[in-house]
Amino acid sequence: MNTAGPARRADSRRNRARLLEAAEAVIEQDGAQASLEAIARRAGVGSATLHRHFPSRQALLNAVFHEGVERLSRRAQELADTHSPRDAVTTWLDELTTYTSTTRGVTTALMADPEGGIAVEDSCHGLLHSAAARLVADAAEAGVLRDEVTPLDLLTLANALSLASEGDAETARRLLHLALGGVLSRTEAD
Missing domain, CATH: 1.10.357.10 (Tetracycline Repressor, domain 2)
Structure with missing residues (x-):
């Protein structure tokens, strides 16, 4: 039984939620030009993950x-x-x-x-x-x-x-x- 598919989707949803939460905090502090790297770091993901969710x-x-x-x-x-x-x-x-x-x-x-x-x-x-x-x-x-x-x-x-x-x-x-x-x-x- 392959559980990688659904687990990955759940992980992807969690990453997206963490990215949005981090982005809200960083943008509130630094404005719209906030560092995308800082957002990814705060969310605990890499910049590639950020760009996968938000191109x-x-x-x-x-x-x-x-x-x-x-x-x-x-x-x-x-x-x-x-x-x-x-x-x-x-x-x-x-x-x-x-x-x-x-x-x-x-x-x-x-x-x-x-x-x-x-x-x-x-x-x-x-x-x-x-x-x-x-x-x-x-x-x-x-x-x-x-x-x-x-x-x-x-x-x-x-x-x-x-x-x-x-x-x-x-x-x-x-x-x-x-x-x-x-x-x-x-x-x-x-």
Whole structure:
């Protein structure tokens, strides 16, 4: 009886879990550019094992932040279903900006994967883009947003504010509320 197959799969799952746990800790300390070698060392595996599970830095970041981003995606749906379009988009942007400004490294995970190694619909960027698209469509239809505002504009705005105020949610939120005057329709901004 050959037990190498299932044992290897269980070992592989444990290695992946240890890598994600190590990556969370190292990225929290060093940011998105954290040493992949340090992550592998902390997980107790070699760099080849890390690269087998996560072929790129972007793939690793996507895995580390996926749960938080899925929560934000669900929250956008909830807000769209229960709030006015204006309140839904502004509340969601506030929550997104707070999360990204206080979660070190996540802003890099929210950028589109330049190598295309992650399916867009599964990436952190893709999940948030889809969430923002619903909010933007609803807000545009209600006349709440300026016509030229796109989902990518809102993600870029939240990312930029988070980078400018990393670790300081209050500053990020204050800057967001100042910037909303540029994305809300002229009557909404007044």
